[in-house]
Amino acid sequence: MHRRTAIRNLALIIGGAALLPACMQEKGKATVALKNVDINAEQETLVGDIAETIIPKTNTPGAKDLDLHLFVLKMLDDCYKKEEQQSFMTGMAQFTDAVKKKYNKTFADLPVKQREEMLLGIEADKDPKSTALPKELKTFYGIIKGQTVNGYTNSKYFMTKQVVYELVPGRYNARFPYKQKQSA
Amino acid sequence: MSANTYDAIVIGSGISGGWAAKELTEKGLKTIMLERGRNIEHIKDYVNANKDPWEFPHRGGRTQKMIDDYPVLKRDYPLNEVNLDYWASDKDSPYTETKRFDWFRGYHVGGRSLMWGRQSYRWADVDFEANLKDGIAVDWPIRYKDIAPWYSYAEKFAGISGNKDGLAILPDGDFMPPMDMNVVEKDVAKRLKDHYKEARDMIIGRTANITVPHNNRTNCQYRNKCWLGCPFGAYFSTQSATLPAAMATGNLTVRPWSIVTKILYDKDTRKAKGVEVLDAETNQTYEYFAKIVFVNASTINSAWILMNSATDVWEGGLGSSSGELGHNLMDHHLGVGASGRYEGFEDKYYFGRRANGFYIPRFANLGGDKRDFIRGFGYQGGASREGWSRDIAELNVGGAFKDALTEPGSWQVGMGGFGETLPYHENKVTLDKTRKDKWGLPVVAIDAELKDNEKKMRIAMEAEGKAMLEAAGVKDVQTHSTNPFLGRGIHEMGTARMGRDPKTSVLNEWNQVWDAKNVFVTDGSAMTSAACQNPSLTYMALTARAANYAVEALKKNEI
Numbered sequence: 001m002h003r004r005t006a007i008r009n010l011a012l013i014i015g016g017a018a019l020l021p022a023c024m025q026e027k028g029k030a031t032v033a034l035k036n037v038d039i040n041a042e043q044e045t046l047v048g049d050i051a052e053t054i055i056p057k058t059n060t061p062g063a064k065d066l067d068l069h070l071f072v073l074k075m076l077d078d079c080y081k082k083e084e085q086q087s088f089m090t091g092m093a094q095f096t097d098a099v100k101k102k103y104n105k106t107f108a109d110l111p112v113k114q115r116e117e118m119l120l121g122i123e124a125d126k127d128p129k130s131t132a133l134p135k136e137l138k139t140f141y142g143i144i145k146g147q148t149v150n151g152y153t154n155s156k157y158f159m160t161k162q163v164v165y166e167l168v169p170g171r172y173n174a175r176f177p178y179k180q181k182q183s184a
Numbered sequence: 185m186s187a188n189t190y191d192a193i194v195i196g197s198g199i200s201g202g203w204a205a206k207e208l209t210e211k212g213l214k215t216i217m218l219e220r221g222r223n224i225e226h227i228k229d230y231v232n233a234n235k236d237p238w239e240f241p242h243r244g245g246r247t248q249k250m251i252d253d254y255p256v257l258k259r260d261y262p263l264n265e266v267n268l269d270y271w272a273s274d275k276d277s278p279y280t281e282t283k284r285f286d287w288f289r290g291y292h293v294g295g296r297s298l299m300w301g302r303q304s305y306r307w308a309d310v311d312f313e314a315n316l317k318d319g320i321a322v323d324w325p326i327r328y329k330d331i332a333p334w335y336s337y338a339e340k341f342a343g344i345s346g347n348k349d350g351l352a353i354l355p356d357g358d359f360m361p362p363m364d365m366n367v368v369e370k371d372v373a374k375r376l377k378d379h380y381k382e383a384r385d386m387i388i389g390r391t392a393n394i395t396v397p398h399n400n401r402t403n404c405q406y407r408n409k410c411w412l413g414c415p416f417g418a419y420f421s422t423q424s425a426t427l428p429a430a431m432a433t434g435n436l437t438v439r440p441w442s443i444v445t446k447i448l449y450d451k452d453t454r455k456a457k458g459v460e461v462l463d464a465e466t467n468q469t470y471e472y473f474a475k476i477v478f479v480n481a482s483t484i485n486s487a488w489i490l491m492n493s494a495t496d497v498w499e500g501g502l503g504s505s506s507g508e509l510g511h512n513l514m515d516h517h518l519g520v521g522a523s524g525r526y527e528g529f530e531d532k533y534y535f536g537r538r539a540n541g542f543y544i545p546r547f548a549n550l551g552g553d554k555r556d557f558i559r560g561f562g563y564q565g566g567a568s569r570e571g572w573s574r575d576i577a578e579l580n581v582g583g584a585f586k587d588a589l590t591e592p593g594s595w596q597v598g599m600g601g602f603g604e605t606l607p608y609h610e611n612k613v614t615l616d617k618t619r620k621d622k623w624g625l626p627v628v629a630i631d632a633e634l635k636d637n638e639k640k641m642r643i644a645m646e647a648e649g650k651a652m653l654e655a656a657g658v659k660d661v662q663t664h665s666t667n668p669f670l671g672r673g674i675h676e677m678g679t680a681r682m683g684r685d686p687k688t689s690v691l692n693e694w695n696q697v698w699d700a701k702n703v704f705v706t707d708g709s710a711m712t713s714a715a716c717q718n719p720s721l722t723y724m725a726l727t728a729r730a731a732n733y734a735v736e737a738l739k740k741n742e743i
Contacts, residue, residue: 053581053582054581054582054585055585055586056582056583056586058583058586060586062586074241074242075242075245078241078242078247078248078249079242079245079246079247079248080248081248112582116581116582119580119581120580120581123580123581145581149589150243151243152586152589153571153589154237154238154243155238156236156238158589158590159236159237159238162589162590163590164535165236167234167236167407168405168407169405169406169407169535169536169537170405170406170536171406171535171536172363172364172406172534172535172536172537172538173534173535173536174364174365174366174367174370174534175366175367175532175534176532176533176534176535177531177532177533178530178531178532178533178592179531
């Protein structure tokens with residue numbers, strides 16, 4: 001990877017909200033430079049829509065605000081084996097087909113309720129022996145789910161605004177009182 | 185006196201090398217410390233130590249490139265994004281595995297003192313007497329009373345936090361105030377004590393993290409980022425503790441990039457006169473001379489240096505006349521343990537990241553306990569609250585899922601065993617002259633495996649772990665027993681053992697090589713047996729004791 005590209009990717013991932021000038025984005029290409037997997041703009045949008053369904057924007061930022069989908073793609077590109085990357089791509093096509101078959105629409109055109117229904121359907125197919133859904137589709141979704149949550153819970157936003165984080169705690173309190181938060 | 189002549193040479197700069205350098209320089213010896221790798225300067229070179237988790241591109245994980253570059257390191261937790269630079273390159277420094285042996289190395293100033301686990305336990309007489317009583321291998325030439333004052337000496341300087349628990353199997357030391365157990369750990373400890381009628385204990389780990397300021401070092405800040413290097417100097421390392429003390433004497437020279445290829449042996453005086461060094465950057469060869477040589481290159485590499493030395497006198501190298509050099513390789517076998525869910529204390533959490541856990545000292549084959557194997561094992565573990573893991577189908581995506589990610593999950597208690605490995609003559613390292621490293625040097629071949637005693641012990645480690653957690657009220661207890669291979673304990677020991685007889689041991693009671701009395705070996709290779717406690721504190725004590733003896737002997741012209 002070229003140094004400049006690497007820095008740009010880092011800025012995207014670390015900065016979270018860093019915005020790219022529109023001129024840097026070629027039409028039809030993904031916004032994130034990848035070495036090992038070939039993702040086009042439409043596919044990037046799909047990954048973004050799935051990540052956003054998992055971690056939606058509520059009164060706090062969602063997956064797209066935090067560029068979690070770009071983190072998912074970065075992890076896919078650097079940290080997964082070739083076979084897993086291939087399964088991801090195959091699974092993506094299977095996912096697109098399954099959505100089309102079930103709703104006769106693209107995932108992008110589905111309302112939130114149906115997007116959630118689609119993903120929960122995959123979540124429900126837990127048994128590794130089950131053949132209800134193709135295994136590549138489950139790999140595709142599993143990688144997005146795992147890395148979206150990884151990226152979210154390790155984001156600066158989450159760690160500093162949603163939970164308590166100090167780089168230097170300076171102390172260990174072995175009996176810290178905890179009260180369950182009232183969920184919004 | 186030529187520019188390359190010193191009073192003492194120390195080979196290696198890790199835990200024991202740093203101690204040797206400190207002790208020898210403080211006693212007035214002009215000393216050179218030779219380190220095969222690069223320099224790492226305290227604080228300045230801990231490049232990742234102040235990064236937040238989100239600053240790592242892969243959040244600390246491992247990339248495929250890292251996995252390809254580190255074929256050995258990838259086998260266990262050490263391969264990660266946050267301190268990759270501290271681990272030696274498997275490709276530059278390959279070795280031959282006659283049997284699988286996971287060798288995780290640190291080739292830089294400070295060695296593995298930068299990445300070590302910091303758990304620091306004294307051995308007891310039962311450990312020093314074990315070989316004699318069991319009639320295996322050879323007897324340790326020392327007993328607890330010989331090393332006890334040196335344990336105190338090492339603890340006071342290194343800074344070991346711990347509780348005085350008053351246990352015969354794990355003698356108390358000169359401790360700083362202990363870290364705290366959290367509410368669940370305290371409850372589990374109490375239940376275990378009650379259930380086993382005080383025959384088993386669970387104590388807070390004794391760790392080389394200081395809990396009060398000490399020698400210009402700041403006390404532990406509960407970051408749990410120790411293995412990145414501590415900007416506060418809060419855990420013992422060469423850089424935080426022994427190196428500054430040695431430098432302060434004005435007697436120390438540190439030479440990084442210095443691979444010691446052999447000890448230069450003088451047949452006439454029957455002593456070492458110095459060492460040969462290959463400069464790892466320039467490939468030039470140098471010689472350094474001194475009255476005494478301390479070998480602290482880490483267990484397997486110390487054996488490698490000795491095997492490469494004085495081969496014109498002894499075919500197997502310096503210290504091989506006993507036939508034991510390179511043999512009796514030990515480690516602690518691990519990868520066996522238990523974990524489960526603890527119900528209760530939902531209204532309690534903890535704050536701060538404690539770089540420590542609990543310790544369950546050995547109980548097997550002690551008191552009335554009798555097993556189908558000899559020796560025993562201890563456990564290290566901890567209780568913590570996990571993140572979101574409740575599997576409620578309709579909450580797995582969306583706003584409610586997102587909210588739930590901020591709520592702590594249930595308490596989990598987990599622990600893993602550290603088992604004693606016996607010293608088997610046939611578990612050994614040898615030179616593999618058919619294979620060369622990046623510098624054209626022959627590599628080591630490692631041929632070691634767990635045997636029946638360890639395999640039986642592992643069954644007990646798994647069963648007892650489950651039984652104890654269940655006795656403590658822990659629910660859904662799961663056990664694991666994985667990868668029964670040596671090396672991954674990163675506690676290599678025994679390749680130049682101490683003993684009472686030059687015919688059966690490489691070193692005497694003062695860590696002197698029987699065949700060259702001015703050569704001292706005080707790293708893990710000196711260990712006659714392995715016990716089950718983490719060994720580094722014992723290396724520190726043995727090194728300080730041997731250095732004191734060496735300087736006295738020099739004064740009396742005995743060496």
